[in-house]
């Protein structure tokens with residue numbers, strides 16, 4: 001609630017909360033679209049986003065949501081991709097989104113069928 005006058009309602013409530021607990025206010029880092037340059041998208045809750053690598057799908061903690069950490073992941077785990085342009089990761093994301101959409105809409109039986117299909121695709125030339 002916000003009053004346009006000098007009186008701000010809710011102040012007492014805020015005071016109660018801040019004095020009620022001595023723990024630090026938890027701060028969550030927000031995702032920035034520029035992080036895609038390091039091959040990261042975000043995953044999970046919007047108020048507590050977690051950086052996810054589009055190459056190996058590794059999910060990092062929210063406190064890793066900063067360029068230095070993301071860059072280090074890219075440099076140590078995917079050193080061959082560090083010179084890739086953001087467009088490369090963009091394509092990875094599109095591919096990932098497509099697969100996630102397909103899989104999340106499917107029930108477990110269809111999922112199994114899809115897995116088999118992917119495997120067949122991968123083993124293409126060897127599949128009879």
Ligand SMILES: [Zn+2]
Pocket residue numbers: 053054055056057058073077078
């Ligand atoms: Zn990775």
